[in-house]
Amino acid sequence: MTAEVWISAFQDLLRFDVMFYLFIGILLGTVIGALPGLSATMGVAIITPITFWLDKTVGLAMIMGLWNAAVFAGGITAILINTPGTPASITQAFDGYPLAKQGKGGLALGINVLYSFLGGMVSIILLILFAQPIAKFTISFTSPEYFMIALFGLSMMVAVSGDNILKGMILGVFGILLSTIGIDPISGARRMTFNYTNLNAGIDFIPVMIGLFGLAEILHQIYAHNQENALKEKALRSENLKLGRILPSFKQMKELTPRCLLVSFVATIIGAIPAAGGDISAIICWGNSKKFSKKSEEYGHGSVEGLAVSSTANNGVIGGAMCTMLTLGLPGDSVTAILLGSLMMYGLTPGYTMFTENAGFTSQIFILMIFANIGFLILGLATAKASAKVLNVNQQTVWACVSILCIVGTFCINNRFSDVIIMAAMGLLGLFFKIYDFPTGPLVLGLLLGSTMEKSMRRALVVSHGDFFYFFQRPISCVLFVVVILTLFAPIILKIKRKKLPLSN
């Protein structure tokens, strides 16, 4: 991408409507991230169909603003009431809440904003530097490699899906099966459409996302609602916590920044791994920072360093996740999974073409991410104390709002009632999956990558005249296959070995 492309993209973004919708996105993201029960994924899933009615750049500005702000804002409730607003904010509660109880809530909020900004900016810079070279590497990829990449992404998602890998695998394959519904791209035959014309184009990705991450989440919160905990939270919210000063001192910033810069690098790499999102990054970075800290005894009891590391780690994944999504077409986390679907709906294909034919749009994405970070830094610092008021919103109000917005957002995609039915069905299935501890990530990824996997596999088999060994004759494809096997079966083998150890003792 040349300097002219960057300058042109920058000039295109300096429009009132782009800045206005970016600001709206940041505001929405701050509210969504701060409200327990709403996540960045849910917010992006619901807002995405609405952005299709706007100009492409304007819509993207809103999504970027929402995403970046929601991740940082999840720390607000983690700090003030020990309830992470988003899964990535779990570790912020470990040190943020004790700090708030010590009367340093303002300082904790300020550290959250500053170091989320640092993590986000470093990861975006790394994204800009490394995305194009990685994408260039994929020029040599053909059908076997694309099939294996998709399989690798799915295997990673399954491997991090908790204790029961079998559940992750079932949902991953189920997602792939759902992606085959519709007209076969190679032979043109109708598959499992049950004579509904609306299913000829297949199952749209966005209604599934809204159903799984929006409606299912609401239903699960109703199902798991605990009146006692809700009253305790309400008492905490109404408690008059003295927030104190917001900004850390220069000496504190000087001590924290080098460590957080290192954490940003690590978080970006973790974010680049498919399925490893902010929560995994925050836990890994917080745990390792504690191991190597001179003040490790303070971690978990109000450590400023611990909070800064957590804040950096959860925003630091953003650049890495985008890098994998833009270059390989593999979502780094659930939000980039939605963005991948959005790009496909705009007619864009991840890979090297994003940096050649669509270089202008790609550079706009990068610049918007930078603007979004600057935006939430300013808004976050200016409204740190006021943002705590968001916590006063009643959970039942959130449930009612989200359930209505799920219907509205889903219908807005294609103006089809059948999409709303699919969303409702996925909402019910999502509730079932949550009750029985099924991870929904593999299903989403299977649905997204299923068609790529099938097309690549069948094309490769045409080239090789039906010879499956063709996949192992190409070095990259073969290596990826070995990684897939290790990713899927190593945790199972380790688990069996661990179970045998007490028996042998």
Added chain:
Amino acid sequence: MHKNNMLPGAFFTLLGLFFLYIIVAVEQMQIVSSGADGIYGAGFFPFICSLLIFVMGIGLTLQGLKQRKGMAFSDGATVQADPEQKRNVRNIWQFLAGFAVMLIAWKLTRQFIVCTFLYAIYINYLFKRPWKFILAFAFIITAFIYLMFVWGFSVQFIA
């Protein structure tokens, strides 16, 4: 929280079987390649996926059976529902009933704004909010949807 895997295992076993039946018997999709060209049929991938779901569903069901018999295979346990849990389940059913009625009414009457207004009232009533709040909420959210989507984006909510 229910963690016994029998029910989900049975669900996926039946789901896999259902799709296998559709692919093989109902739609009679071509699965394997008919010649040396290597072009597999439209049914190949769905068949593999359905078969995998069926087999893994059986595996999950067996896992659930072992859990039930108390063997050291998984750490699941079924929790007896307490009064709060029962209330929550009732709330879910009532919520879903309201959701379904709203969608059906929208489909039949094509009046999305009216249906949304009534749905907003019902949901807040279900969660025992004060009447002033219920009416204010219903008006505000309906007005927001009308102004932003119907008037702003010209979305015609015709089901």
